[in-house]
Amino acid sequence: MACAEEIRSVCPYCGVGCGIVMEVEDKKIVRVRGDAAHPANGGRLCTKGSSCDKPVTSPARLDCALLRPDRATPLAPVSMDAAITETARRLRHILEADGPDAIALYVSGQMSMEAQYLANKLVKGYLRTRHIESNSRLCMAAAGTGYKLSLGADAPPGSYEDFDCTNLFFVIGANMADCHPILFLRLMDRKRTGAKLIVVDPRRTATADKADLFLQIRPGTDLALLNGLLHLLVEHGALDTDFIATCTTGWEDMAAFLADYTPERVASLTGLAEDDIRTAARWIAEAGEWLSLWTMGLNQSTSGAWHTNALCNLHLATGAICKPGAGPFSLTGQPNAMGGREMGYMGPGLPGQRSALSAQDRAFCEEQWHLPPGTIRDANSDGAIALFQNMAEGHIKACWIICTNPVATVPRRGRVQAALEKAELIIVQDAYADTETGPYADILLPGALWAEGDGVQVNSDRTMTLARQAVPPPGQAMPDWQIIARVACAMGFAEGFSFTSAAEVFSEASRFVNPLTGYDISGVSHARLKDGPVQWPAPAGDTAPR
Known part of the structure; x- marks a missing residue:
């Protein structure tokens, strides 16, 4: 009998960011234990952490893309390639017909840092909409x-x-x-x-x-x-x-x-x-x-x-x-709300604790993204609650919801439901088929879970841990960063989104050093994080983990 492979990772639940060790046999997680070498928990795990592998094999997992041409037609399975192509086509149509502020993204502190970075890059640098909000607006x-x-x-x-x-x-x-x-x-x-x-x-x-x-x-x-x-x-x-x-x-x-x-x-x-x-x-x-x-x-x-x-x-x-x-x-609630805040994934935020309301910050990000001056707008969102109100009033025509369930979690549920019904296009990207938001989707995109792809999470004390892929995702499911990148490429933005790995995405995000706030992860890479977690600031040349 083959020995189980041991993969160091991080718990996907709260913001404590406990280190875990997954034992994997035959592409299945057979045991989870605390990582005694991790600075957050020293081997301790709570009940949730010790059973965090259970949702990976849930029968409710979404393993294929679903699409419907109109609201009168039930969702039907399609290939992931077809779903990405249709997502890009419909978003591009609304962008050209109604302008950038007709599109919104509603994202999550449960996404990897790489996915959060790409979502904000797409919104601020390419779609040029002011509407990106996160479920962190409701907590952190x-x-x-x-x-x-x-x-x-x-x-x-x-x-x-x-x-x-x-x-x-x-x-x-x-x-x-x-x-x-x-x-x-x-x-x-x-x-x-x-x-x-x-x-x-x-x-x-x-x-x-x-x-x-x-x-x-x-x-x-x-x-x-x-x-x-x-x-x-x-x-x-x-x-x-x-x-x-x-x-x-x-x-x-x-x-x-x-x-x-x-x-x-x-x-x-x-x-x-x-x-x-x-x-x-x-x-x-x-x-x-x-x-x-x-x-x-x-x-x-x-x-x-x-x-x-x-x-x-x-x-x-x-x-x-x-x-x-x-x-x-x-104390942070979600496992990567800290990373999302650092990537600027709500309101006027830009990567590296920057703001679109600052001319200097806009110019820095435009240079990093090789965009013409003036591309990033001097604009703010109205917040998560107002996002759904604007949608209900018909101002926002399309909403891409990633790794969160607003029908269950956003206040004034009736208004959220009315907003989703009013919109022309609802894209739901999730790991599960049975969320309360899923039935409102025109396109359902299957996302991989934390153990099914590489990605960085940042906990409450600024410690970055690499959640490493331990098992393959089910069916056609993909990591969130990859879905975002592929949709962006299909929309015609390949010059900014042709990444082949989460490590490449992180490498780009690590360039967003901010001397004014002390934010610096330029000395961190996926390769370094494979040896253990690192607390920022971690400038280039840094070797100390804390």
């Missing part, structure tokens, strides 16, 4: 915007190693025990050696049960609490004045702003005991090195960006940032 966009407001760049400034040396965890709007369990185990390891845990949540969760101080806050009052904590730190002089003077701007305006957030008023707004608020502020002041950790409880809010901004303010005021054990640490 607020954190990304908050980081930009406070720190100038969208990236957590810390690393998972900070868990091992911090003195205080401040967890707010996150149930890590259930949603990021491997990181929570790491948190508990440190707590057992003396670190304290504050949990802020309207619900008593499994995470709250482990807290040294549980603040059961009134829903919607997080901002008042965060500003109230800074008010108390100012009151007690628990500030890093040298850091504030050297590394920040705007501090002179904070005193007047914080005057409204007295402990008495914050207690009244939040429903918390004033003594507990004072205790939390005192622990932050005494900790020196402290970490804040948050996710959807803060992000999915009309004031989500300001939540991140307020947390960053606390860290900046105390100097608890960019040093071991300290910093504002947003």
Whole structure:
């Protein structure tokens, strides 16, 4: 009996980005275990991670392309070549008849970095539409915007190693025990050696049960609490004045702003005991090195960006940032939402943490893509919710949905369904045939899963891991990057999309260094990632994995 081949990869679920080792026999994954050498998990896996191979062999897999000439006709199987040709023809027809803004892409934080890069390149550089949105708009966009407001760049400034040396965890709007369990185990390891845990949540969760101080806050009052904590730190002089003077701007305006957030008023707004608020502020002041950790409880809010901004303010005021054990640490939901944000896959984003609203950034990308000056538009999208509203109103005629299921996940489901019915062309690219969005498709394109093609994922602490192909995709299914590239070539854009491997795509994306934000993966390649994960920044010549 032949020995199983072992392939190192990464879990496809949450943003922790745990390393896995797949054992493969006869082109089938027979076992998954944690990768003890991976810095994210050190061999640990949660229940989802340890069973992440099960969906690969699901009977619901989409293994061939489906197409219908009109809405009155049922979807019927066609060859992948025919489906790609028809996808390109119909997109080209709408582009020429109705203009670039009649086309939209709705993409996902579950796509590989290579697929995200090509989707945005196609949209911004070739279709020239302003409509590209991601399901990250429903979760991580607020954190990304908050980081930009406070720190100038969208990236957590810390690393998972900070868990091992911090003195205080401040967890707010996150149930890590259930949603990021491997990181929570790491948190508990440190707590057992003396670190304290504050949990802020309207619900008593499994995470709250482990807290040294549980603040059961009134829903919607997080901002008042965060500003109230800074008010108390100012009151007690628990500030890093040298850091504030050297590394920040705007501090002179904070005193007047914080005057409204007295402990008495914050207690009244939040429903918390004033003594507990004072205790939390005192622990932050005494900790020196402290970490804040948050996710959807803060992000999915009309004031989500300001939540991140307020947390960053606390860290900046105390100097608890960019040093071991300290910093504002947003926990990503999807396995590659971080990579997508770096590739600019929603709104005005451009690769390398750039923006189409910047003339300098547009010019840089046009040069990289060998496009004439002025090709990339100075334009923004209206957001994910507005995308479907514009479609329902008839402004967007075609929507290409990749690796996400908006009928099940986007708010106001009825409006999403009405939008899909109104559009002239709906292309759904997915690994499964039974999604709620699939029945609205005019063209269904079968996508490969993470274990069926090479691709890079970037986790919450900026660590890039190569998800390596372990098994072949079913039937005619292809990796998302390859489908996007082939459709682009069929539309007449072969000069920008004639890639033969995901490694080639990554090599191009790695050129988008941004000195203004510190984003640099120019020292990374698929060949290097086969030896193990790498955390960025990783400039050319870099050899250290962290």
